[in-house]
Amino acid sequence: MNLGEIMINQELSKIFYQIAEFLEMEGVAFKPQAYQKAGLVLETLEEDVFDIYNQKGKKGLLEIPGIGESIADKIEEYIKKGKIEYYEKLKKRTPVRLDELMGIEGLGPKKIKVLYQKLGIKNLKELEKAAKEHKIAPLFGFGPKTERNILEGIQFLRKSKGRFLLGEILPFAKEIEKKLKKMKEVEKVSLAGSIRRRKETIGDVDFLVVSNQPQKVMDFFCSLKGIEKIWGKGKTKSSVRMRQGFDMDIRVVPARCYGAALQYFTGSKEHNIALRKIAIEKGYKLSEYGLFKGGKMVAGKEEEEIYRFLGMEYPVPELRTDSGEIEAALSHKLPKVIEYDEIKGDLHCHIKWAGKFDGGANTIEEMAEMAIEMGYEYIGIASHTKFLKIEHGLNEQQLKERDKEIDKINQKLKKRGEKIKILKGCEANILNNGSVDIKDDCLRKLDFVIAGIHSNFKMSKKRMTERIIRAMKNPNIDIISHPTGRLIKKREGYEVDIEKIMKAARETKTILEINAYPERLDLNDTNIRLAKEIGVKMVINTDAHHKDQMKFIEFGIAQARRGWAEKSDIINTRSLAELIKYLK
DNA sequence: GCCGTTTTCGGCCCGACTGTTTTCAGTCG
Secondary structure (H helix, E strand, C coil): CCCCCCCCHHHHHHHHHHHHHHHHHCCCCCHHHHHHHHHHHHHHCCCCHHHHHHHHHHHHHHCCCCCCHHHHHHHHHHHHHCCCHHHHHHHHHCCCCHHHHCCCCCCCHHHHHHHHHHHCCCCHHHHHHHHHCCCCCCCCCCCHHHHHHHHHHHHHHHHHCCCEEHHHHHHHHHHHHHHHHHCCCEEEEEEEHHHHCCCCEECEEEEEEEECCHHHHHHHHCCCCCEEEEEEECCCEEEEEECCCCEEEEEEECHHHHHHHHHHHHCCHHHHHHHHHHHHHCCCEEECCEEEECCEEEECCCHHHHHHHCCCCCCCHHHCCCCCHHHHHHCCCCCCECCCCCCCEEEEECCCECCCECCCCCCHHHHHHHHHHCCCCEEEEEEEECCCHHHCCECHHHHHHHHHHHHHHHHHHHHCCCCCEEEEEEEEEECCCCCECCCHHHHHCCCEEEEECCCCCCCCHHHHHHHHHHHHHCCCCCEECCCCCCECCCECCCCCCHHHHHHHHHHHCCEEEEECCCCCCECCHHHHHHHHHHCCCEEEECCECCHHHHHHHHHHHHHHHHCCCEHHHEHHHCCHHHHHHHCC
16 A cells, blocks of 8 residues: 555544544543544644654654554554554444534534434435425424524535635625724724634634623624524624625623633634643633633733733734644744735736736736835736736737836836836746746846746646746746645645755745735645745735735735744845845 | 643543523534
8 A cells, every 4th residue: 555645644634533523422521532632633743644653653653742552553553554443433333424414513423423313314415305304303402493504504515615715705804893893882893713813714704892782782783784694693692694605703792801702712722722721730710701810810801911921922813723832922932923014015916918918907007006005115017928828928029018118107107206116027837847938038137037837737746846946946037926836625736845845945045925816825824834944935925917906915914924924034025125136 | 542840540621502401412612
């Protein structure tokens, strides 16, 4: 069996999560959490357990936190035999598709077990059939509402696959936040949950409000336009489904525990668990109502004071994933992540040229005006090049003509007293052999050159890696755009040895892009962290095909922050002069 | 099942809501 080629961490992680659910189903105490922990650890572990096992054997596995004797044995068994007997037995005992059924809101292991035992339901299809035939409502512990919720849950799963892009939802959520802020009964309001942490995809939107008239807030919230269904409306908590297909929750809390509530509802869950453990170690108790010592509340009004009392630096929401930020905060070594107002220019903008070229919707001038509005010092026009027929890519001659036009507009803007500078660039295509589709003497004349993969995604890992590295060795290529090519919810990235690419980027002084386009966000957070550790510089670009899309920069910055990137790691935080000095 | 300057046993994060019950289990965040 050849397991070496693929990462087995994710497969094992899924198995351990499922074992946890099976055990919970059987009412076993504490073991489920242990397997869950192991699943979580493997999910985020950077090194492949297969490699760890090969190099250090079982001893190496035991060094992984959350992995003890029993789970190490199971990993060993999976590596040697490709399956885990314990897991197979659990599946045989209750042969249900947990991965499918657990996706339904309101169904957990215990209810799934009853459905299987009483009605023999094993998967979504059988669940839907039983619900439609009203066989579920009469079951003990179920009822007509549960039955209806199951049917709606199945619909939801079909419609949206559960999660939305941050870029789709954040503008909308901010609108509602603004409306709430305007209410005279509302003292404070904040987004919470994954949207406050700016995760790349969002399950639902959480609001936290301080008000002494919560009922009024509930009434307002539950009468917002676009609500499809009200899941629940209580005195201080309500939940609604929007027509677009996502849910929004709101909570009203008293001012004295706003900070504790905000901390709590921002999560992540893993971060909070770790934080509560620290609280216990230090003799406190932490809940959404505050930080308590011997029954007395010592902090909770502001989020910052909770961390301060626990002897920690304040981690910005984007960092709260329990992937090292807790330890760093305790030892006061948190990174000073890039701020949202530190970007001085966007180097990946497309334009309309000769009425049709280059896939963009706006002229050079319109894009430049937007850059001025955003307070930038420079904007880089990175036109597609000739290989990319579908985007009307430019050839050498057309690039030359475009540059004359850029010169003209630069002069015009200068006369007007604007300090913006339009930079001449292109986004060339990396061909199969690692060369690009524009001649070197043409590239040399540009201010900067981006190169990206836009074809033949399905190469072997080795060949794809070599292809990109060869492009980076070209002395004219400054930036590699969207380095892994993934599209969130649509397609996986191409197979590349990202570490090798980063090392080559460092050697060749090539910049890797953090593409801010909502469905790209590529590099992702773990890769950004890796790049920073390896010492590769990055650039946050929007890939805007329309002037309004230049606002996407916010999502790229959020991504950079989640990847622990600091101002110095990001090249377009520098002034124009410093930027030009850095480019090849 | 994991973990350990309370370390080889005895702990394991905490609270609210929903839908079901008739005092609470299950689920969620």
